[in-house]
Amino acid sequence: MKTFHNPHHAGHAGQQEMFRGRMVPCHEVPARLDFVLTELQRRPLGDIAPPSVDDTALDAAIARVHSARYLDFLASAWSDWVAMDPANAQRDALPSVWPIGNPHAFRTDVLPRNFAARLGLFSFDSGSPLTAGTWAAARGGAACALAAAHAVAQGERSAFALTRPPGHHAGPDFLGGYCFLNNAAIAAQALRDAGHTKVAVLDVDYHHGNGTQTIFYERADVLTVSVHGDPATEYPFFLGHADERGAGAGAGFNLNLPLPRGTGVAAWRAALDTALQAVSDFGASALVVPMGLDTFEGDPISGFTLKSADYAGVGQALASLGLPTVFTFEGGYAVDEVGTNAVNLLEGFQRPA
Ligand code: SP5
Ligand code: ZN
Numbered sequence: 001m002k003t004f005h006n007p008h009h010a011g012h013a014g015q016q017e018m019f020r021g022r023m024v025p026c027h028e029v030p031a032r033l034d035f036v037l038t039e040l041q042r043r044p045l046g047d048i049a050p051p052s053v054d055d056t057a058l059d060a061a062i063a064r065v066h067s068a069r070y071l072d073f074l075a076s077a078w079s080d081w082v083a084m085d086p087a088n089a090q091r092d093a094l095p096s097v098w099p100i101g102n103p104h105a106f107r108t109d110v111l112p113r114n115f116a117a118r119l120g121l122f123s124f125d126s127g128s129p130l131t132a133g134t135w136a137a138a139r140g141g142a143a144c145a146l147a148a149a150h151a152v153a154q155g156e157r158s159a160f161a162l163t164r165p166p167g168h169h170a171g172p173d174f175l176g177g178y179c180f181l182n183n184a185a186i187a188a189q190a191l192r193d194a195g196h197t198k199v200a201v202l203d204v205d206y207h208h209g210n211g212t213q214t215i216f217y218e219r220a221d222v223l224t225v226s227v228h229g230d231p232a233t234e235y236p237f238f239l240g241h242a243d244e245r246g247a248g249a250g251a252g253f254n255l256n257l258p259l260p261r262g263t264g265v266a267a268w269r270a271a272l273d274t275a276l277q278a279v280s281d282f283g284a285s286a287l288v289v290p291m292g293l294d295t296f297e298g299d300p301i302s303g304f305t306l307k308s309a310d311y312a313g314v315g316q317a318l319a320s321l322g323l324p325t326v327f328t329f330e331g332g333y334a335v336d337e338v339g340t341n342a343v344n345l346l347e348g349f350q351r352p353a
Pocket of ligand 1: 205235
């Protein structure tokens, strides 16, 4: 398995996120990736390299899943933020005002000139700080996803996009959940564009992959499946229910498998089997796995109870599909264990029992 790691990731380092009326230290920190990289060097699965992707091809691949006005916003967001007030250079940008989704309440078609308003227009939470290095880091991550998709399209059994910030909460024109560009969606679309007619995305992060679901919701060529904490009680709350099955041409091509907080490995693996069956029934010729390790029992912001040793079995189960597979690194906030858990899963995939 080839790993493409993002050399720009550490430039995205938020200071604080909003939680219950207070600012608390960010959970999504650069050390997460460093622990995975160190563990991959200790237990090698294949080449580890930064992605080498042509800039024009990268911009085109990103624009396949994100809107032009969102990308324009992101590209100049930091300089616009600092232009509001030079003192902002020392502060992360976080939104504080949003156009709530009632069509007769607020306009979302008119782009505000005020940067704080634009930030709210393109965000759905106040937990995803935008910093000086965010755009370069997110773009570097998209390059990892694209390189991984190309490697798989050219015949590799699997490839790993080792990057942060994560991606699966980012939608066509919004950021949130620590995510800015949807790396898994970029990989899935790149696999489509490379000739795979049916691509499946199987999201195993603790949190529902709302951004990916939204991007592909009306499409029949990309099946999206997610196993996650029930949005009735778990983030991102406003999407991820079992009755969301896709719309229009995409009707029947989204599957959500929400599980209650407290779910352990047996029930989680049963849901994964349902997800695997759906991918198999769909007839996908390639697979993308947004790989969150926040299903771990020690995760500080999540509620499932998988143990480190369980992840090898998860990897083996994913390998049983026999599909060319791209993994993208998503959540997992038990920083000391995230490297072990990630490599346990990938090693299980690569070396089935
Ligand atoms: C990619 C991913 O896993 N994103 C998850 C985003 C979750 N954001 C909201 C988490 C709020 C939890 N804050 C708990 C603070 C306890 N001290
Ligand atoms: Zn997560």
